[in-house]
Each structure stands twice: as structure tokens, then as C-alpha cells.
Amino acid sequence: MKKGLGFIDVFCIASGAMISSGIFVLPGLAFSQVGPAMILSYLLAGLLALIGVLSVIELATAMPKAGGDYYFLTRSLGPLIGTVSGLLSWFALSLKTAFAIFGLAEVIYLLSGERIPLFATAVPVTVLFALLNIRGAEAAAKFEVALVMLLFLLMGGYMVAGMPNLEASHFTPFINEGMGFSGILSTAGFVFVSFGGLLKTATIAEEVRNPRKNIPSGFIAATLAITLLYALLLFVTIGVLPAEELAGSYTPIADTARMLVGPIGYGAITLAAVLAFVTTANAGIMSASRYPLALGRDNLLPPFFAKVNRRGEPMVAIILTSAIILLSLLLDIEKLVKAASAVVISAYVLSAAAVLVMRQSKLTNYRPTFRVPWCPWLPLFGIISFSLLIIDMGMAAIEVSLGIVVFGLLIYFFYGRKRTDMEYALLHIVESLTNKELTADSLEKELYEVLEKRDEVVHDEFDEILKNAEALDLGPGADQNELLRVVSEALERVLDHSAEEIRRRFVEREQQGSCVLTPFVAIPHIIVDGEGLFNITLIRSREGIPFEGDHSVKAFFVIAGSRDRRSMHLKALAAIAHIVQHPEFETRWTRAKNEAQLKDILLLSERIRM
Known part of the structure; x- marks a missing residue:
């Protein structure tokens, strides 16, 4: 309308x-x-x-x-x-x-x-x-x-x-x-x-x-x-x-x-x-x-x-x-x-x-x-x-x-009961109280579309990359080694590089300077060989992974791209840095029920799109 x-x-x-x-x-x-x-x-x-x-x-x-x-x-x-x-x-x-x-x-x-x-x-x-x-x-x-x-x-x-x-x-x-x-x-x-x-x-x-x-x-x-x-x-x-x-x-x-x-x-x-x-x-x-x-x-x-x-x-x-x-x-x-x-x-x-x-x-x-x-x-x-x-x-x-x-x-x-299988918020409360799976994320998707229209969001290249990005949840007890293993195997599937090579580059990059942006967020990022390559992987650790000091990082934005996509690399870093400053980001990231909702947090973010 x-x-x-x-x-x-x-x-x-x-x-x-x-x-x-x-x-x-x-x-x-x-x-x-x-x-x-x-x-x-x-x-x-x-x-x-x-x-x-x-x-x-x-x-x-x-x-x-x-x-x-x-x-x-x-x-x-x-x-x-x-x-x-x-x-x-x-x-x-x-x-x-x-x-x-x-x-x-x-x-x-x-x-x-x-x-x-x-x-x-x-x-x-x-x-x-x-x-x-x-x-x-x-x-x-x-x-x-x-x-x-x-x-x-x-x-x-x-x-x-x-x-x-x-x-x-x-x-x-x-x-x-x-x-x-x-x-x-x-x-x-x-x-x-x-x-x-x-x-x-x-x-x-x-x-x-x-x-x-x-x-x-x-x-x-x-x-x-x-x-x-x-x-x-x-x-x-x-x-x-x-x-x-x-x-x-x-x-x-x-x-x-x-x-x-x-x-x-x-x-x-x-x-x-x-x-x-x-x-x-x-x-x-x-x-x-x-x-x-x-x-x-x-x-x-x-x-x-x-x-x-x-x-x-x-x-x-x-x-x-x-x-x-x-x-x-x-x-x-x-x-x-x-x-x-x-x-x-x-x-x-x-x-x-x-x-x-x-x-x-x-x-x-x-x-x-x-x-x-x-x-x-x-x-x-x-x-x-x-x-x-x-x-x-x-x-x-x-x-x-x-x-x-x-x-x-x-x-x-x-009439209506036979023709609707609508999901509603009360079901989500019952689901959390009973530990039974009663919802299929359709309400989240509907609200996503409503917010897109409300905020008149025009997606840029960063958003389009996020739509196809892989989002992963780490299991209990995961540490830095487990994080590197998961990241390397995920990128091996989309980049023309072995998991061992990807792991080595992340280790070298971390030795040059910490990837931790805030006590909650880290942005591990590397440059890979080739042309036209750029990938973002979202990883969440509900328990947090210890890094330098007392930081226990729960949100990881893993970026890997070739040198000719350097400008996209910088745009992604700037966009992520802006997104994580939102006062409700940490709460939303922690509460998200699944990987699709992690992506929604970023796609509906309030930021300047280029």
C-alpha cells in the first residue's frame, strides 16, 4: 500500500x-x-x-x-x-x-x-x-x-x-x-x-x-x-x-x-x-x-x-x-x-x-x-x-x-482454522518453557519483511554478500583452536585454498595484531591469493572464547578476500564496526535462536549503506 x-x-x-x-x-x-x-x-x-x-x-x-x-x-x-x-x-x-x-x-x-x-x-x-x-x-x-x-x-x-x-x-x-x-x-x-x-x-x-x-x-x-x-x-x-x-x-x-x-x-x-x-x-x-x-x-x-x-x-x-x-x-x-x-x-x-x-x-x-x-x-x-x-x-x-x-x-x-498455520509470539514463550520445538521461524521472517519496508532498507553489496554467507554456532567448550578449525574448513569449501593454508594465514595475521574489536566482537581477516574472491563467515560462541586479557569473545566476523577486493574488505570492516556499536547488538546476538536470525541482525542494521 x-x-x-x-x-x-x-x-x-x-x-x-x-x-x-x-x-x-x-x-x-x-x-x-x-x-x-x-x-x-x-x-x-x-x-x-x-x-x-x-x-x-x-x-x-x-x-x-x-x-x-x-x-x-x-x-x-x-x-x-x-x-x-x-x-x-x-x-x-x-x-x-x-x-x-x-x-x-x-x-x-x-x-x-x-x-x-x-x-x-x-x-x-x-x-x-x-x-x-x-x-x-x-x-x-x-x-x-x-x-x-x-x-x-x-x-x-x-x-x-x-x-x-x-x-x-x-x-x-x-x-x-x-x-x-x-x-x-x-x-x-x-x-x-x-x-x-x-x-x-x-x-x-x-x-x-x-x-x-x-x-x-x-x-x-x-x-x-x-x-x-x-x-x-x-x-x-x-x-x-x-x-x-x-x-x-x-x-x-x-x-x-x-x-x-x-x-x-x-x-x-x-x-x-x-x-x-x-x-x-x-x-x-x-x-x-x-x-x-x-x-x-x-x-x-x-x-x-x-x-x-x-x-x-x-x-x-x-x-x-x-x-x-x-x-x-x-x-x-x-x-x-x-x-x-x-x-x-x-x-x-x-x-x-x-x-x-x-x-x-x-x-x-x-x-x-x-x-x-x-x-x-x-x-x-x-x-x-x-x-x-x-x-x-x-x-x-x-x-x-x-x-x-x-x-x-x-x-x-x-473457516479460518483450516486455512492458516500462522506462527505467533506466544508459541515462542511456550517453546522456551517446555523445551519443545513448536515454531519454524516464519514469524521472524515475516517481521524481517515488515522491518525492511518500515525502514525502507535498500541493500548494498555488503548485504548481498551477507545473504549468502554461512553462519555457524560453535559447540560448548570451543577454544581458539576449535575456532580456527571450523573457520578453515568452512572457507576451504568456498575458496581455492586448503584448510591448512587458511589456518596458517589466520595465525600469521593474529601475530601481527589482535583481531579483537571489543570484548564481545572479533573480526579475523586475511588476504588470499586469486582474483574476485571475497567471503564473510559469521560464527557465534554462546560461552565465549578467551582472547587477550579477560576478553571472552562471542561474535566473530571472519573475512577472507583477494587483493583486488580490498575496497570491499574495507567497506565490510567499516560496516561491521558500525553495526556492533548498536546498544542492543550484544543482546540480539545472544538471543538469536539460529543462524538465520544472526544474519537478520546484520541485514536489518541501522547503518549508512553504500
Whole structure:
């Protein structure tokens, strides 16, 4: 898929996915529960959303693929969990998008004097957004950027108009009688849906330019900006609108604007609400359609779900997502939106669990460019916190979610299980605990390909030589003599020289100067007779081989080449010297399960390629 999205696109898609009914409708209901302290509830919900999204960022930077949390969970916890989660998230985001389109249609219905019915607006709007996304995520993202910028402008005007008109008495008492901190926590769970759309943005990670930088900065900036925006909007709303009006209002922001600047203000905020519904709907179709795309790619749904048009966009998935949105408008919107919110929160729980599994699996090619701080304690805190929020939402939402879970299980057991033999990180943990061979390195190979695309690696001559290089593991108790024997016999097979001659040259070279580069790394290298000869052999000694001083070398890069390949000889020495300076090199080299993974460490290294 085309990488056309930058930082501004990621920021605006994430922001647009969050700003919706959570700020234009919920404040009145939240105020009736805890009073002005609802500002703290929104801030607390924003903090929890930030904690949750840190896990999503780590996974997205390690595996920037379409499908977002579905892809992460499938590769970490397995295809069963991935199928269920993918379907849950697909339906959840589709239903949340339908709710936004419902809100837009309701506004038009009221403004038209109740003459334009819901479906007369919902159908063309859904078709319009589907066509925008079929044209390409980049086109949809540009539309999203324009809408979000206008939305921020209108919200900024609202705050500028409201600040001089604040009444300090409106903030007293700050919290309703009998509520206390437990009330603030409960209300934080109630308003968490205001941040629920943030998870959508992970589904377009494959289309982000320079994902190692733009995904973390875009996600974190959007979360902080929207949390601050919510707090400021609520501060103005509480300070201007009398408590008795705010507590009973379903349009508190628009009502406040009417008090400040009359019908013009009311119209401007109504326009802002429309823009919010539009941005949520546009981002929702874009994100939701990536779930069936990813499921189809993995053969967990029929392959036509994974078909893309000539622009690289998942046209079939977008059309089916739009159909689900329109059909869901016939259902009980309020109940389904609550269910969707519960599913989105559960995705944060599973994402935190996935981070713990991926870290513990010690996969060589799991290389996130952003890591959750204070792991495992912060992910564990997130799992507990979000689980409590889900319980607090009530059984109605959970029952609908369980229905979708059962549907997902049926699809997996009757379709997907027969068509996939996917390897996942949890198997690697079980393998290490049981000492049984359960994996075949396919996940490492898949992650290798993902990292190649993420880092846009263009292999040079050194990489091409490494691809064909021999990698060997020395057995327990190996010493320098055993190392020389193994090296000489390996090079005898590829060079027109006897093992004895090769051994003699290595001994002479070592007498001229030590080949030890660091206490962990040595680069034995010799010049051989002939033309066009150049070879690199990778050797690992898990126990280490004693060299000069107290050094116990575990990584050997053995180079042998003819004089006419002297320039390649020097390039290889420079490349290796750069690679071994990486702070995680020694850990990765030690943890690599086999020879292929030793080569991956070098092929995916961050270095200047010539």
C-alpha cells in the first residue's frame, strides 16, 4: 500500500477520530454526575487513553501494517484471538462511525424543520466518504486535515469569546455532594468514549511515511492536544452556562455559544459539531475497512476481502464497511455505541497484553522504535484500569460484545482454522518453557519483511554478500583452536585454498595484531591469493572464547578476500564496526535462536549503506 501519510495526516486523523459526541453531547450528562469536577474526569480519561496508546505505539512502530490492533494481536496472541478481535474492532468502528453519521443526519433533520429524514442524509454521506476512501487514504487524509484545522479554529474562537465571561461562582461547589474521588473515577469511565477513536489510527500504520517517527509523535500529540482541548472547552462551558441549564443540556457547547454571541455563535458551534461528525465518519470508514483487509490477507476471511484497486485501496472492504454502517442505522444506536466503546477499551487491554508477550518472546526481529516505559508495570496498570472501566459500563454493552465474539469464534473454527498455520509470539514463550520445538521461524521472517519496508532498507553489496554467507554456532567448550578449525574448513569449501593454508594465514595475521574489536566482537581477516574472491563467515560462541586479557569473545566476523577486493574488505570492516556499536547488538546476538536470525541482525542494521 502507498505510504502517503505524514505527521500532520496522522495527527489530524487521530484528532478527527476523537472529537465527536464525546464533547458535544456528553458534558451535560457528566456535569449532572459530578459537577465542575467533570474536568478532572476528562483529564483522567485522557491520561488513561495516553497510557493505553503507548502500547499501541510500540506495536505499531514494530509492525506498521494494515489492520492495526488485529495484526498486532494475531502475531502476538494467535489467529483465534486475532480473528475475534479483528471482527470486534471492525464492527465497533463501523458502529461508532454510524453513530457519527446519525448525529450529522439528526442535525440536518432539525435544521430542515424536520423535513429531511435520516436516511436521506445518511446514504449520500456514507457513499461520499466511501468514494473518498476508495480514491486513496492520502486523498481522504487531506480532506481530514482541512476539516480538523477548521474545527480547531472554531473551537479556538469559542474559547476566546468565553474566557472574558467566566463566572467564578459556577465552579462552587467543585464536586457534587456525596460523590468524592470515586465519582470522578466513575465519570472518567463514562466519558472515556470521547477518546475511543484514537485506536482507529493504528489501522493505517502501513500507509504512514517514516512510521518510526510519525506514528509516536502523531499519536501522542493528538492525545495531549485533544485532552487539553476538552479541558479548556469544559472550563469555558462551566464558567458561562448556569449549572441548571448545563445539567439538563444535550447540546451544552452550542447552548453556551448562543449565550455568548447569540444565533451566530450557535450556528458556528453547530457547524463545528457537523465537522466533528464528518471527521469521525471519514476516519471511521478509513480505519474500519482495514480490519477485513488484514483478515483476508491472513486467510481468516475469504480472499476477496483483501482485494485492492489500482490505487492500492481495499475497495471491497470499504464497500462492505459502508454497508454495515448503513444497516446499523436501523438498530438501537445508543446500545450499540456503548457496546462499541466496550470493544475499543478491550482492544487497549489486549494491546497491553500483546506488548508483554512480544517482549517476553525475545523475537530477534521485534524491533519497535518506541518502547513503553516502565514495562511491565505500566502495561499491567493499563490492563487492570481498562478492565475496571469495561465492567463499569454494564452488562448491556458486554452482552452485545459477547454476541460478536461468538460470531468470530464460529468464523475461525469453521473457516479460518483450516486455512492458516500462522506462527505467533506466544508459541515462542511456550517453546522456551517446555523445551519443545513448536515454531519454524516464519514469524521472524515475516517481521524481517515488515522491518525492511518500515525502514525502507535498500541493500548494498555488503548485504548481498551477507545473504549468502554461512553462519555457524560453535559447540560448548570451543577454544581458539576449535575456532580456527571450523573457520578453515568452512572457507576451504568456498575458496581455492586448503584448510591448512587458511589456518596458517589466520595465525600469521593474529601475530601481527589482535583481531579483537571489543570484548564481545572479533573480526579475523586475511588476504588470499586469486582474483574476485571475497567471503564473510559469521560464527557465534554462546560461552565465549578467551582472547587477550579477560576478553571472552562471542561474535566473530571472519573475512577472507583477494587483493583486488580490498575496497570491499574495507567497506565490510567499516560496516561491521558500525553495526556492533548498536546498544542492543550484544543482546540480539545472544538471543538469536539460529543462524538465520544472526544474519537478520546484520541485514536489518541501522547503518549508512553504500
